Amino acid sequence: MSGTEAGPRLTRRRLLAMGGGGALGIAFAGREALSAPPAGEAAVPFHGRRQAGILTPAPGRLAFAAFDLTAEGSANLEALLRDWTAAAERLMAGKVVQAPAGTAPADPGEAVGLAPAHLTVTIGLGPGAFARGTGRAGLRPTPLQPLPVFQGDRIDAARSGGDLCVQACADDAQVAFHAIHALAHVGRGGVNLRWLQTGFTRSHSGKGPHPTPRNLQGFRDGTANIAATEASALRRHVWVGNEGPRWLRGGTYLVARRIRIHMERWDATPLALQEGVIGRKKDTGAPLTGVRERDLPDFAAKNPESFLPVIPMSAHVRQSHPSNNRGVRILRRGYSFADGADPGTGDLDAGLFFIAFMRDPGRQFAALQARLAASDALNDFIQHRASAVFAVPPGISPGGVLGGGLFA
Amino acid sequence: MSGTEAGPRLTRRRLLAMGGGGALGIAFAGREALSAPPAGEAAVPFHGRRQAGILTPAPGRLAFAAFDLTAEGSANLEALLRDWTAAAERLMAGKVVQAPAGTAPADPGEAVGLAPAHLTVTIGLGPGAFARGTGRAGLRPTPLQPLPVFQGDRIDAARSGGDLCVQACADDAQVAFHAIHALAHVGRGGVNLRWLQTGFTRSHSGKGPHPTPRNLQGFRDGTANIAATEASALRRHVWVGNEGPRWLRGGTYLVARRIRIHMERWDATPLALQEGVIGRKKDTGAPLTGVRERDLPDFAAKNPESFLPVIPMSAHVRQSHPSNNRGVRILRRGYSFADGADPGTGDLDAGLFFIAFMRDPGRQFAALQARLAASDALNDFIQHRASAVFAVPPGISPGGVLGGGLFA
Numbered sequence: 001m002s003g004t005e006a007g008p009r010l011t012r013r014r015l016l017a018m019g020g021g022g023a024l025g026i027a028f029a030g031r032e033a034l035s036a037p038p039a040g041e042a043a044v045p046f047h048g049r050r051q052a053g054i055l056t057p058a059p060g061r062l063a064f065a066a067f068d069l070t071a072e073g074s075a076n077l078e079a080l081l082r083d084w085t086a087a088a089e090r091l092m093a094g095k096v097v098q099a100p101a102g103t104a105p106a107d108p109g110e111a112v113g114l115a116p117a118h119l120t121v122t123i124g125l126g127p128g129a130f131a132r133g134t135g136r137a138g139l140r141p142t143p144l145q146p147l148p149v150f151q152g153d154r155i156d157a158a159r160s161g162g163d164l165c166v167q168a169c170a171d172d173a174q175v176a177f178h179a180i181h182a183l184a185h186v187g188r189g190g191v192n193l194r195w196l197q198t199g200f201t202r203s204h205s206g207k208g209p210h211p212t213p214r215n216l217q218g219f220r221d222g223t224a225n226i227a228a229t230e231a232s233a234l235r236r237h238v239w240v241g242n243e244g245p246r247w248l249r250g251g252t253y254l255v256a257r258r259i260r261i262h263m264e265r266w267d268a269t270p271l272a273l274q275e276g277v278i279g280r281k282k283d284t285g286a287p288l289t290g291v292r293e294r295d296l297p298d299f300a301a302k303n304p305e306s307f308l309p310v311i312p313m314s315a316h317v318r319q320s321h322p323s324n325n326r327g328v329r330i331l332r333r334g335y336s337f338a339d340g341a342d343p344g345t346g347d348l349d350a351g352l353f354f355i356a357f358m359r360d361p362g363r364q365f366a367a368l369q370a371r372l373a374a375s376d377a378l379n380d381f382i383q384h385r386a387s388a389v390f391a392v393p394p395g396i397s398p399g400g401v402l403g404g405g406l407f408a
Numbered sequence: 409m410s411g412t413e414a415g416p417r418l419t420r421r422r423l424l425a426m427g428g429g430g431a432l433g434i435a436f437a438g439r440e441a442l443s444a445p446p447a448g449e450a451a452v453p454f455h456g457r458r459q460a461g462i463l464t465p466a467p468g469r470l471a472f473a474a475f476d477l478t479a480e481g482s483a484n485l486e487a488l489l490r491d492w493t494a495a496a497e498r499l500m501a502g503k504v505v506q507a508p509a510g511t512a513p514a515d516p517g518e519a520v521g522l523a524p525a526h527l528t529v530t531i532g533l534g535p536g537a538f539a540r541g542t543g544r545a546g547l548r549p550t551p552l553q554p555l556p557v558f559q560g561d562r563i564d565a566a567r568s569g570g571d572l573c574v575q576a577c578a579d580d581a582q583v584a585f586h587a588i589h590a591l592a593h594v595g596r597g598g599v600n601l602r603w604l605q606t607g608f609t610r611s612h613s614g615k616g617p618h619p620t621p622r623n624l625q626g627f628r629d630g631t632a633n634i635a636a637t638e639a640s641a642l643r644r645h646v647w648v649g650n651e652g653p654r655w656l657r658g659g660t661y662l663v664a665r666r667i668r669i670h671m672e673r674w675d676a677t678p679l680a681l682q683e684g685v686i687g688r689k690k691d692t693g694a695p696l697t698g699v700r701e702r703d704l705p706d707f708a709a710k711n712p713e714s715f716l717p718v719i720p721m722s723a724h725v726r727q728s729h730p731s732n733n734r735g736v737r738i739l740r741r742g743y744s745f746a747d748g749a750d751p752g753t754g755d756l757d758a759g760l761f762f763i764a765f766m767r768d769p770g771r772q773f774a775a776l777q778a779r780l781a782a783s784d785a786l787n788d789f790i791q792h793r794a795s796a797v798f799a800v801p802p803g804i805s806p807g808g809v810l811g812g813g814l815f816a
Contacts, residue, residue: 104679108671177608177758181675211521216585216589
């Protein structure tokens with residue numbers, strides 16, 4: 001993965017226009033200058049204090065994969081992370097990946113000519129990366145363990161867990177998928193793909209204010225999320241501090257949950273009931289006690305006639321609110337998914353692929369979810385079908401390796 | 409579906425800003441003017457000689473669904489087509505759908521505030537829509553029958569066939585999915601969703617020339633496709649003429665095939681072999697006998713040393729070329745898919761969702777595919793996993809109903 005590294009300003013397109021070079025020449029001889037440059041070549045910086053894809057604004061498309069280490073890969077996690085780090089840097093810059101000498105093209109090729117499209121590649125380590133026998137068993141941080149099964153869960157093991165994860169977000173689905181495809185290719189022999197989930201959220205132009213996206217229930221989702229500008233909340237709720245092992249400090253944990261929405265039941269539910277379940281108005285996103293989306297919910301307010309709470313006791317906004325959960329907050333990055341239909345019933349296999357970053361999955365997500373699983377009115381309309389947790393190392397400087405602190 | 413129809417210039421966003429009206433007011437009272445207008449409000453015209461989504465340039469995202477008529481729906485196909493026509497027109501204009509009086513919101517809501525995003529909704533009828541007992545059995549056009557099983561096929565019945573299809577293409581995956589979701593909602597009771605396939609192709613800015621997209625094998629795909637400007641080729645190969653029943657004249661047939669790519673095997677194949685299998689160069693898309701993408705392949709050219717054909721006998725470009733298939737051409741509209749990984753092996757469940765429009769599926773697609781299934785070198789790397797065929801009625805004028813000619 002080194003020696004033929006092209007300069008940082010060489011995009012795939014420019015390399016092609018130049019006629020290729022080094023290892024790239026094998027795959028793409030670049031006999032013609034490609035036509036008009038792709039729009040929006042914006043690339044997200046790869047290096048930094050945090051990995052990209054956590055605070056970075058979420059672009060419209062997600063490809064998220066979990067991988068399992070093979071027996072050989074288990075012994076060579078360090079080499080794999082080094083190769084993936086180099087590949088991730090190239091991908092985010094819109095370049096083709098390079099790979100150790102081989103007869104096949106180093107890069108699968110479907111993103112040649114495409115802009116970086118704000119691609120971010122975020123890499124995490126699951127509990128299995130610290131399995132006994134790899135010599136790393138003692139390095140597993142205590143909070144990195146599979147989440148408990150909560151009331152109502154119906155977890156599909158084949159879509160859950162994993163020794164490593166790669167989150168690829170981009171404006172372009174082809175660019176996001178290519179990142180997973182290329183890392184699977186680079187890692188062949190060391191890792192096998194375990195599962196892959198694609199997702200989408202509303203597209204936006206990148207200009208002007210971005211309204212909170214709507215989920216597939218038609219409600220705005222993410223109104224009360226932690227903002228990238230809330231430095232003290234991020235320190236308190238997201239970044240691992242001195243309580244964590246040295247290699248993970250400044251990093252975070254990623255919890256992923258595949259949440260199926262019972263779309264047919266939800267769609268058949270009257271609007272007032274939908275709004276009561278969520279505790280917000282469908283059109284504006286305002287709490288039932290407010291007028292504007294960002295108005296704070298008034299959980300004490302009562303209907304003057306019925307004397308019932310305006311925001312029902314089981315409403316999602318009440319059950320999940322920090323004020324009712326010892327102040328717990330998490331940084332969410334949700335994408336919708338639509339994976340087909342159930343044979344026979346024709347029910348949509350669609351919902352929310354929930355991703356959240358936090359400092360301690362047990363004290364934050366698990367505590368919150370235990371409450372929601374017991375009391376949230378939304379449970380009549382959703383079901384958690386897959387679950388995974390990963391430790392996400394901090395960002396790196398040029399020359400560093402993601403997760404490299406594990407081997408220091 | 410009538411009576412409360414809003415003016416054609418009322419987009420979802422404007423309706424919200426106005427405070428809603430009519431049936432819409434039930435779902436979205438529009439208490440606030442939404443913030444900045446979404447970018448690129450470009451809407452594709454709904455009315456015209458052809459249905460949209462056939463000649464319309466393919467935007468980046470696909471949601472394609474097949475539906476089966478319920479017993480009740482079978483008796484009311486005409487009413488269903490009337491409701492879907494009205495809904496499709498509203499969707500393509502970026503409006504929420506309306507529905508017969510009910511307690512639940514008429515529109516699921518996830519596209520509220522989003523631009524039309526070049527959405528096209530294309531509706532077709534499968535063989536089952538003409539089943540015995542519905543009174544329409546005699547109206548089934550002879551070419552509308554399930555395709556034969558070809559050599560090497562491994563067809564999944566649950567992802568194949570269907571009494572009706574809806575192809576939704578848009579710049580935004582959320583808008584494309586919403587169209588399917590909304591039509592499923594509008595059609596509830598009359599149809600059940602049978603299968604849903606999402607897909608993607610390269611995004612482009614809408615400005616400047618559009619290079620031919622690359623498929624997940626990394627090759628340009630669609631170089632020799634029929635162009636929307638080739639009027640005489642379209643007449644000859646795509647539009648149903650006087651040979652068809654009156655209601656279908658000016659329409660076409662749609663063939664859909666879910667083609668899985670054995671990605672791991674392909675990615676491990678040396679570049680020269682990949683290029684020999686396709687018969688084109690990977691970087692430029694030029695035939696192996698040419699320099700530029702649109703150079704015509706020279707099937708007679710021989711390597712001066714080996715005396716072997718430069719374009720191998722089994723190369724895809726040779727096997728599929730019109731000159732080797734009695735002049736058969738079809739109008740393709742392919743999207744890539746990435747639906748996850750096979751549990752156990754970790755192989756990507758990814759490939760090409762092949763859509764093609766043609767005048768006669770038997771004489772065109774089936775004849776071509778019979779040859780390819782027997783002789784195409786690509787067969788070592790792909791497998792057809794699902795199959796469907798639909799008759800696509802012509803476009804309509806305002807007041808018309810898609811497929812309405814069936815009931816005239």
